[in-house]
Amino acid sequence: MSPNSVASRQPLLPILAACGAAGLLAGTSWPLVPLALERQGFDKLVIGGIAAAWGIGMLLTAPRIPHLAVRLGTVPLIVGAVVVGAAVSVAYTLTSNPIVWFALNLAHGAVDGVPWVLSEIWINIVVEERRRGRAMAIYAILIAAGMALGPFVLQVVGVYGPWPFLTCALIALLIAVPLLPYWKAAPAIAPQAGSGFVAVVLAAPLAMLAAFSSGVGEQVAFSFLPVYAVGAGVAPKTGALWLSAFVVGNLVLQWPVGWLADRVDRRAVLAGATIASAGLVLLLPVVPAHSPAVLAIVLVWGGISFGIYPLGLALLGQRFRNGDIARANTIFSMLYIGGGLIGQPLTGAAMDLLGDSGLGWTLAFFYAAAGIGALAALRRGVKGDPYVVE
Template sequence: MKGEFGVAVERRSAADESAMRRRGIIAAIICISVVGFGLSLSGPLLSLLLESRGISSTMIGVNTAVAGFASLVTAPLVPRLVRRLGTKRLIYVALANGAVTFSLFPVSDFWLWFPLRFLFTSSVTILFIVSEFWIATAAPEGRRGFVMGIYATVLSFGFAVGPGALAVFGSENPILFVLVPATFLAAALPVAFGRAVAPAVDRAQSFRFLALLFVAPSATLAALVFGAFEQTTFSLTALYGLRNGLGEGAAAMLISVVGIGNMLFQIPIGLAADRLNRTLALAVCALAGLIGALLLPFVVGSLWLVLPLVFIWGGLTGGLYTIGLTHLAARFSGADLAAANSLFVMLYSFGMLVGPISAGAAMDVWDPHGFAWVMASLFGLYMLVPFTRFVSSFVRRG
């Protein structure tokens, strides 16, 4: 009886722990996906508002670029903020700051948009880092890739729905300027639901911030490559299609198909990451990116050939983000994982800055296929990192 009772208690404790993990994962995924919806709606909405005020495209671009700068500045500060404020309190502060700063955009002069954009993006950066840290901490080791795949899929859906709301309501409808801050406030509800299981960071990190780049280069650099790929494809794929003879509608369809591929592939990729060597999996995703970029100039003129290519291309390269996060969570814990997630987001933001600039300049020099050559170079150079580390570890084991 005593032994049986002890087993029952142990089983109940394991079941309770599993339930708490699921609760935390659901809370964090819903929170960041709601924020993703608001973020994807806010970007084009703010640009259209500035254009309606007569602000030049150059100044709109300069103001938008503040977002990248804000992310690069904020990311290294997040581990310390998590340690001082705690996970859930920091999320609440970031959500409130995001809601307030966005509400001020429509009633502010243009010069105030620069500090507002900085503060708004800082909040979003904090939310992404802390939410991903929460998900990675709560996910069980053997299912972490699967959980990250679910997170990436739901987040992609949230990003896709945002511009749809803009298309339904129109940029001049004032309800959108209420909807965005409302989404940030609504994202606090799942955090309240999971507040009892929010991870705590009670000690300083073991590694210096930038040293994490050299401890886990395959995972951290994956964020830079995917950030460059994602932002470049969103910014320049339609233009690339137009310059290769596709119509405007067909060229725009390329972007949608890349996004659909990215959304649908992440759960299968996450499942694979739980079963395969993650360093090798990152190399395979990079190889897929390289092959896709090299094939693109040969098929872009035919819609029926290019659509399946970019679908697979977007799906497999999206694995860099999913597997990268999974790899970090397997390598680090506690304060070190919070810092690694911060570096991951910072490098992703840096990739978003350099990718479109490099590919855009290349398209002017090698019109129109400079876009494909830059993407191929990016994936090819990165692939050497995980492949070399996999071979080195294989040789050491041998």
């Protein structure tokens, strides 16, 4: 390995460590509000609507994140955001009013988007093209590892009451720790002024479709999988462990997906991941909730479906460069959030109407749409297409 290759990876280490802490925060915090609302007796549509507030907050602030990073600095902006996010976590303990929780979820989304968007831009700027798929796989594995540990944290602190929210506040502060030595040494983010939202989406439609479909799948899973489990007759803490199975699959399957994405056409890998995910979610209602087989299905579904997002990021980095990647990556993240914003209320309404099977049917629709898009892109592809890996 050349010295230049080693040096090119060094800037990845602090942001990847921060991503692991961010994954732990997500795995610990995402089930809390839906489970608390379920305990209070709210229907699935209300739960989905309140959960979607996080996405609204993210969408409101995401377009300004790269510009704020230029003005304030990448690391100072991330540190400030996680401190505010910790304060919001504490505020959940002061009330159980669903309207206030909607506002708090809105605020959480506004600040949680900062480390998320900037970390992906950071990675895409410094990584070499020939390693992009594997770099995104490592990123996804670290996020998943943190998420997998989150439900185990809830086994210790519980899923109800103030302690889980206070624990989330402490975990949020951990995100800042590995970044502090890079206060002024983070890679420069210089977003370029250019074409608008639609033009960027049209420049990389398959990557953006991957972002949207993975946003539906992952956010619906973290909002409704524990609720689905409880409705199927398992204990709330066991339902939280279903999330561990969902993200543990990533630890097993993400590296093979990233390796494959660096060696064959990424569109083909994306088509396989989305179509397989559609089939797996349709199996969920068929398998008894107390059967070990259901955990196996959730594990494989999580591992394959988690690959959709980093595959989209790899396609994005392949298409855009330098300042363009900041603008494109921000829109990519917004579409991921938009997927959850649309998918969570739709899934809640489908579960109210169809029962537990509404979760599988909703997710299968969006996964299949992305799979069809990937197959269509493969059919149109010619040598020189920006999505063909040379």
